[in-house]
Amino acid sequence: MNNNILTLVKTTNPDAASLKPVDKALFGQVHLVGAGPGDAELITVKAMRLLQEADAIVYDRLANPELLEYARERCDLIYVGKKKDQHSLPQEQICELLAVLARCGKNVVRLKGGDNFIFGRGGEEVDHLNKQGVECSVVPGITAAIGCAAATQIPLTHRDHAHAVTFITGHRQNGQMYINWDLALQKDSTVVFYMGLSNLDEITSQLLQRGCPADKPFAVVAQGTSNNQQVVLGTISDIAERLKSMPLPSPALLMMGDVIKANGYAQQLADQTMASYPAVAQA
Template identity: 50%
Template sequence: MDYLPLFFRLQGRSLLLIGGGEVALRKARLLVRAGARVEVVAHELHPELQQLLDDHQGQWLAREFLSEHLDGQALVIAATDDRTFNRRVYEEAVARQLAINVVDDPALCTFVFPAILDRSPLVIGISSSGKAPVLARLLRAKLETWIPSRYSDLGQLAGRFREAVKQRFGSINRRRKFWEDTFSGTIAERVFSGQMQEAEKLLQEQLDKADEETGVGEVYLVGAGPGDPELLTFKALRLMQQADVVLYDRLVSAEVLDLCRRDAEMIYVGKKRDHHSLPQEGINRLLVDKARAGHRVVRLKGGDPFVFGRGGEELEELKGAGIPFQVVPGITAANACSAYAGIPLTHRDYAQSVKLVTGQLKNRTSELNFEEMADPNQTLVFYMGLHTLELIVQGLLEKGKPATTRIALVSQGSTPQQRVITGTLETIVAQQQEAQLPAPALIIVGEVVELQPRLAWFNTNY
């Protein structure tokens, strides 16, 4: 982040605005809405700005800017078209450790004005760090259509009941659950339809009959997909942002994790070959323990939880312990990596079936049915097989797969680091020894790989 988003409380505080034109007027309108007392230094003043100052106890100083004008100010805004003068103001403000914004000059700003969506007390600020303000305004316009103005009424209602809810529930998790039910149920719908008295009555009734006991929580087994956060499902995102606890794997990308609720307890339970941060039995127990403590737990898995993700084992443990759960499918690596690499898994001219296979071979020996895999007109997809690539190739060749069979390695598929190499069973081991593609990687075997050079579309500049 170039800037840390912050919200200033400005009611009754003095702010210095240098410049009296139309740009200064736009800034002043925002400042007085936040309750600030605005002092303007300028030789001339826009008539509307003069009226704004008169209406909100502001002050116009019709003279040259002096250093002492900075005394006692909470913020400084320079809105002139003289960059040399603006730099002087910037340097003097920074020397006094005052926050300053020089309009339309990000290099001379210690804070920026975001595009604002006002649903007070809910306020959303959108910033491009001064690089693309029009883009920020366009995004705000989209949010204006998605977030009804009645959200302001909902926020005001919550504010009136906030202390009562805090007194009613000693547990922060129970308070959070109460508010989430309120904001997503009948009460919110009453607010959105303008029935404020009915909404307030329902909220009081819900508070009166609510049980302080937390009870058993719930576990959500969520597929995080291959790494691109835009490939998450809506349901996955919603549950991630509700969860009190998140248990996540090594293959869950940082961008996906960043979408989880900020104050959730984040627990890494990832596995690498020959190294597990927590044994599977320990993960199972942890899911049960956290749910029994009343938490909503997201078990976040790369790809899909039921495709080589041990999701079934974890659900068996939860079922036996009487813990309620839900499963949210994710886009598995076979689908994502093949699509992003430009390799269709099926094609009527090349392959009529797909076989998903784990390449994680115990003790480096294989119990895989290579004879069945040697059948033509199918696509083979090996997960977690990069370190056993030579054994996989050898097994296929020994069972009669032609040495000219096409094969692709897709490393870190669907991410900006994606790399793809293609070859044949005869050449691919040597190619990988030279390329040294890193894990995680997917191995795709079949004639569909022939299409990759023509259909490749994502991150091809490597």
């Protein structure tokens, strides 16, 4: 077993020094639980029950901290959050941590913002646990695209505007973005980019170079579904410039498609966001 992981477990849990790996029949279980997009009330009933029953909760940066209030008094709360270029623990060690806790007989909840299987590394964690002989289950959560669509009333599909929806990661891996640009340019569809805020300039530039109409509606939703939600609307040709005067915090979701103009509610939210930037509102 990874000594760094065992050290982390001992540091986090005062009683961990007395824990010893047990017979496989006494292994605990790991539940991968989607924490939803931000609003703590959007978690499922099953997820809430598992949090209440957990011996250990391994949670990330985007899980609403209010959800930890469901934990019982002696539950171990272990933070493994990640930001750009700032990882509290490498993914490989997170996977091993889950396995170590289960081998010590713990009932573990892996609490992940959004849904574990939508750009959440859930597949890697399940694969590792299966190889370690640890029983696991997956409880779906509302992914950011669904949550932000509901919160802004931007329908991802619409009979008159979009017959398909595509989720794409805008995050770089090994310095490169692996985006299927042809897929992103499909007609009559909505495209949602996860983790793409820092690469917005390149994403919009590449789409324009490949023939995307300059007036294609574009939205950026920051901290969606939370009390701090902010919305900026524009087109693919001007959205990056708009954000220079209204810098938004992460996490933020990028949405592109004619559905953005399906109703006026998103524009109301964008007007409220603009009003919070006095220099922009007065321009």
